Amino acid sequence: MESSDWLVTEDGQCLACNVPKEEEFPSRPYRLYRFLTDVENILWHIPEDSDRLEAIRPLVRRLLVSSDWLQGEYINPDPETGWSVLMLYDEPDFPLTVQMVAWLPGSKSPIHNHGTWGVVALVSGEEKNNFWRRSPAPELPDRIEPAGDRILVPGDIISFLPDAIHSVEPLGDEPTITFNLYGETNYDRRFEFDTTNNTAQVF
């Protein structure tokens, strides 16, 4: 199956993006430290998040194609919570975090945005992303409504603008393993949404 690259906008649209051809990647290994340097250069030179994501997505694909070791870098999900995070890179005062996240089917994430740009690549398993958009009413400023969904399979890459709202649900019987790259979180702008009470709480 063809891999897909997606961009999720703040109004819950999931837009198809250009997928670079793997044959065009240089054949030499693409090391994590070079990837981090390339992403940092992009952040220095490109101010707009959607332009940054357009530049970063192909690097994530190149890293995953080049780095077999990444496929096995994860922690088995905690049976209690249903998920686990292995931090691959998180340096104080450096605006990037790189994680491998594992989820057990049967669990479901809260509805949230990230308060920063993010790129998630599916390494194994199958994952449904549900998208939401804000739909405020006079007494309900934090009301949201569903805006569609997308099922991701291994090789798919999805990227998010800081205010894009989603929830994630592993499908099938295998854990979902994802490579997650995020910028610097703006904690005033990162919310968990409650669709019963129409509230948004910072987290």
Ligand SMILES: [Fe+2]
């Ligand atoms: Fe998320």
